[in-house]
Amino acid sequence: MSLYERFRRRDRRALARLITHIENRKNGYRRLLAAMATTPGHAHRIGITGPPGAGKSTLVDQIVAAYAEEGNEVGVIAIDPSSPFTGGALLGDRIRMSQLINRKNVFIRSMASRGKSGGLAAATRDTITAFAAFGMDLIIVETVGIGQIELDIIDVCDTVVVVLVPESGDIIQTMKAGLMEIADIFCVNKIDREGAERLIVILDHLIHERLAPDGRAFPVVGTSGLSGEGIETLIERIAEHRQYITETGKFAQRRRRQLRSEIMDNVKERIARHLERQVEISDELDRMVNELAEGMIDPYRAADRIYDQYFHGRLTSG
Template identity: 50%
Template sequence: MEDIVEKVLSGDRRAIARLITMVENGHPGVREIMRELYPRTGNAHVIGITGAPGSGKSSLVNKMTAEYRKRGKSVGVIAVDPTSPFTGGALLGDRIRMQSHATDKDVFIRSMGTRGSLGGLSRATSDAVTILDASGKDIIIVETVGAGQSEVDIVNASHTPIVVLVPGMGDEIQAIKAGILEIGSIFVVNKADREGVERVIVDLEMMLDLAGYGEDEWKPPIVTTIAVRNKGIKELVDKIAEHMEYLKTTGDFDKRVRDRVESELKDWIREEGVDIVVNRLKEAGEYDALIEKMVKKEIDPHTAAIDAIKRVREG
């Protein structure tokens, strides 16, 4: 295991890929490896990209990666795809769309399945970010599945969350919905050569004005792009750099790091807690009996959960 740690720290692509696979599969030795890597993190700029399916997120990420490479930055991309119900693996395979970077040793691209995570990000995604950070990547882009409002956890997973909208898909309405406006530190209106682009921009500007940002607060800029033609990409990358500068100047960077760490802690406590309760009930021979009571409608799920936790606490 010490060997894989050293290889990941040196940026070895095969070792990075192997370790992410171990994380996804719940390999028993992975926690010790992550414990060793964690102190070597904190240098990467993590960018989150979310938006409705069909908004061109993958094309945008592809062009952003190329722009960052022009600027001498190494890049890691985690594309969170829907999970196949048959294999448990990522379904869309964004790596296929980013083949132009396949031979670049300073670019690492990985598709990961949501594995049923309601927030659009799999539990393994945060570990994958840690691995890429420890491997020395300057920029880490997390592209989410695009399920809409449930993806608010992208805020806690990145320093700079970006919401991608497109004309003609009802995004002007979607932007108004609770949660979506609060996600973005930058809004991108992609496919800006489509009819209706001005309407999307006006609606966004109106909502941002109503949000009442203070004079010293970061007011999310709106960047128009046509990703497939590489238009607006340089301007977007410039805005991302401005946002990071703002975070570091104002001290908000430390707050974002703290929020992300707290979110990770809660996620792992939740996951480990579920395992502890279920395993204890199984050991006591009470797990199946509790489920049977629920099937017979003798007890509701909430009461059953409270009872289960009480039984574990009482030993």
């Protein structure tokens, strides 16, 4: 039986090997992805984002355990070098083993902060494609706050949970960082700590000032990743959000947005690769570096020159 057939029969080792195969861009990976894409599945894609140390991994551990307990198949993608899901090798003295590691219906994939050949965004998308085709019920993506990595969580997820903590600092700064725009649900974690109630009140206030265009306010949920308090409510809100976007047609819109950005990312990646190859075989870059070093040109003009010559097919080889 081929690896792909075993994958179709829901063999987890086949899933692991196919994801690695695709990630490493081995022979036939495009064909594999194309086959998987014909089975889009039904998985709800949930993004968990927020600043480092907010408790994202702890929360993912809790909510995934709860989903799994109810018989769901869950795929987890941790884009976090300090993820405890890999055994916590990077955590030093804070080694925490995830309670998820030995669960049969949970599959965890941890990504380095930068993917291999195709970059992090492509690696994440391809893993989502594989998880979805495998028939996962839920796919959870944990990422550090936006702008810190080359992936917009909103471009790969249906529901985005932004995790904040009382010590997140200036809430206005957080808002300016664009979290307001991407949050479907705010989660104030570490409610055992001082300032949590205040943060919830401030968020509630800010949110009511900025209702969604249809008058819907995104919910704020207080949680404790340690005691598990609020986790059930968070799970309820996530389910409500999915129902809401499905009923209002926003689900389809979001999926279209995801597909759009996927196509554009692929096109950009290919153009960038082609450009690099062309520049490599030409001596224009060296020439520009020489002129720049001698103060004959400025960096923007040097870039203009290469850009123009690339698009006019005039990059000459040396």
